[in-house]
Amino acid sequence: RKRVEALAQVLQVNGIKAVPYHAGLDAKTRVLHQDMFLMEDTNVVVATIAFGMGIDKPDVRFVIHHDIPKSIESYYQETGRAGRDGGEGHCLAYYAYKDIEKLEKFMSGKPIAEQEIGHALLQEMVGYSETSMSRRQYILHYFGEEFDPATGAGGNMDDNMRNPKPQKQAVDEVKLLIQLIGAAGERYKSKDIVNILMGKNNAMISSHKLDQHDYFGSGKYKEHAFWTALIRQVLVARLIKKDIETYGTLKVLDAGREYVMSGKTFMMSDDHTYYQSSDQIVGAARGGAVDTQLVTFLKDLRKKVAKQKNVPPYVVFQDPSLDDMATKYPMNMEEMANIHGVGEGKAKKYGKSFVELISSYVDDNDIIRPDDLIIKSTGAKSGNKLYFITSIDRKLSFDDMASAKGMDMNKLIGELESIVYSGTKLNVGYWIDEMLDEEQQEELHEYFIESVSDKIEVAVEEFEGDYEEEEIRLYRLKFISEVAN
Structure with a gap:
């Protein structure tokens, strides 16, 4: 339900008429949102499966699965809500294996027999998502029907058949x-x-x-x-x-x-493979092609700025941020602040020369900017951000903060990393002092100031088990906060 609300907000701030719908809303709001959709006062309903089972709207054109369903039965039923008037229905499903893992976690408290069935249904959904054969043939086979994509009607309707x-x-x-x-x-x-x-x-x-x-x-x-x-x-x-x-x-x-x-x-034919690293997910989600020539120029500039400031290049901007700049071509400070991993603080500190370089590059190469790729965020995390900043100012323990927000330490550090990497200074030294002595901190500082990479796995390998991954991540927070911000 939380995801429904957040996604509806993202669409709204990007100028798309969208409303949320889930069983947690009061009856009056649910009826209002359903009527708005029927009367075409809104274009998109972001919903849990609570919506649309009996909705009398025959001309739905798109069904988009933001999260993968629990079974092919569910998927088949939900996609069937599009095109009931005989017109086109486009069905788009986003898939990453971590969604399957999340659904498996939900099942973990259930009886063993139920888990077995649920797991089998999920694996069929994995098969459907990853297969490179005709998706229509796959679904019909699942329901016991035969279909030959070479001769059957609609054999070329899915992505696998169009791009075999x-x-x-x-x-x-x-x-x-x-x-x-x-x-x-x-x-x-x-x-x-x-x-x-x-x-x-x-x-x-x-x-x-x-x-x-x-x-x-x-x-x-x-x-x-x-x-x-x-x-x-x-x-x-x-x-x-x-x-x-x-x-x-x-x-x-x-x-x-x-x-x-x-x-x-x-x-x-081999199945599709879907990569899981965060950089690749960021790249896939962006939807644009990275301008490799501009990336080269941006890396040169980053090296120059880093030399002037006497810091490693990654302290200025990380590689995913440069890739994002080379996709969206930000030409003012407001646009720069919307780049992945930048934010207002970092845009003010380092952004000016990068914006100037990108503006000249766009003019010199007559580039038409993909304005539609500047996705506005809702600031949905701003409540959390404010809580973390004020809690750290009050020197609250990280354990208490994680507990208050229902997070584990790994998730909390991830939240703090996103705040620090977008240019906000967090005075986390009080907590680092609890974990690492002065000599250890000096050793880690020396490592990060001389390293060309801030990747945690590289640091873990370098120190050969002298430090836990969590300790290195926490010190990196302090380092980026003090040196970069």
Whole structure:
């Protein structure tokens, strides 16, 4: 519900008519927001699944899943709310595996049988999101129907069919897969079969003595992701099936046995891979192409400014901030303050020369700026930011702050990092003094002032376990705050 409110606000401040809708709103507000949508006084409803089950609006054009649903059943039903008048319905789903992990956490308190079912449904959703085959064919197969994208109506409607991945022959691998499922007694799920193929031992495999099986490690010459993708495609080809009664164990069908004897061809394509690093997510979310030539100029300027100030370059601006500048071309201080990881403080301190360089570059190269990429934020975190700044001024313990906001220490440090990296000074020395003595602080200061990178994993490796990751992150807060801000 909190995410619904926050996302609706972001859309509103960016000039999009949007309203929130969830079961936590009072009945009067829910009716008002539903009527506004029906009467077209608002264009977008940001909602939990509480919205739209029986809504009488046939001309919905877009259903956007900001979070991935819990099952294909849910996804199918929710996308079905678009285009009920027979017109076009566009369905866009955002997917990252961390969403799946979040849903798995929600299930952790439930009975084991319920968890098994919930996990199986989620894995089908993962399969749908990551598959590179026809999404229409995948969904229809899930519901027990056959569909050939080459001849069926609407076969070219999804992203995979419009931008197909190259395919390769996989006859030997399909035969190996089917033979293993049969030889193992048709008692194991996809992940177990993949582990056997990869020769990956675990408690279940050793207790069933599968590590002594002839097929154990027979698929090591391919990657884990290859076998996962192949199983999904062999399922859709109806050579094997998942047995629902036993929570998804794989069974060989008659067509599969025939294929082992006489199969001549099987074309497969690899699944999509989605990267999880924060920089890549930032890059993906931006939607624009980074101007690599401008990045080079900005890095040169950053080096020059860093030399003048006698600080490492990352203290001035981090790489993701430069990438963002080379996408959005900020030409005044207000726009610079909206760049990822900059903020008003940093814009005032370092932004002037960067804005001048970007303005000249835009003029010299006749660049048309993508104004629509300047996304305004709502300041939704400003309440937290104010709380943290005033709490640190009062020298409150970090443990108390984390507890007050229902966060763990990792999340709290992340919040403080975003404040400090956007140019605000936080006097966190009182808390660092509790954790590190003077000599340790001097050693860390020397490291960060001489290092070309502020990456924590590099620092952890450098100190070979002398410091905990949390200690290094906390000291980095103090360093950036004092040296950069």
